[in-house]
Amino acid sequence: MLSESVVRVKSWREFKLLVDEQKPESMAYIIEQSGFFPEKELVALRLIIPGVKVHYVFLDFPDGDVLRETGIPVCKNKQGYSLIEENDVKNFLKNQLGKYKLIIYAY
Numbered sequence: 001m002l003s004e005s006v007v008r009v010k011s012w013r014e015f016k017l018l019v020d021e022q023k024p025e026s027m028a029y030i031i032e033q034s035g036f037f038p039e040k041e042l043v044a045l046r047l048i049i050p051g052v053k054v055h056y057v058f059l060d061f062p063d064g065d066v067l068r069e070t071g072i073p074v075c076k077n078k079q080g081y082s083l084i085e086e087n088d089v090k091n092f093l094k095n096q097l098g099k100y101k102l103i104i105y106a107y
Contacts, residue, residue, distance in 0.1 A: 006055050012069040015047060015058040019100055022056070024049050026103040029093070031084045043074060043082040045089060048107070 009015045019027070027049050034042035045067055049056040060067040062074045062082060072088050086106060093104055 004053060004055065006057055009056050009058040012058065012060070015049075015056070016096065018049060018056050019097055019102070022049060022051065023100070024051070024102065026050065026105060027093075027097075028105045028107040029089055030107045031086065031089065033081075033083060043084060045070070045072065045084055047093075 009018060027047060029048070030046040032042070032044045032046055043062060045060045047058045047060075058069075060069045060072070062068065065074050066072065067074060067084070070092055072084060072092050074082050074084060077083050090104065093102075
């Protein structure tokens with residue numbers, strides 16, 4: 001049985017370098033939103049490069065009205081909760097990583 005590990009990547013720049021180095025066929029993104037704690041609103045973007053023995057994970061969090069590392073906009077819905085639009089994520093990844101011809105999955 002193969003042992004898998006998760007490596008947290010600390011910056012967008014480092015994540016892009018890993019894409020260049022690892023040359024994955026695909027990657028996944030997760031838009032994480034917490035509706036459980038309205039007083040402590042949480043929204044984040046998780047990007048994952050899957051591998052056989054190692055999964056590389058990058059997390060990006062809001063800094064005002066954009067994500068800190070990627071600059072992807074953070075919007076508000078009708079109820080005033082922060083959210084990240086899927087199209088903004090897809091457009092960003094296509095713009096930044098389009099040359100790698102990655103298949104990008106929402107997870």
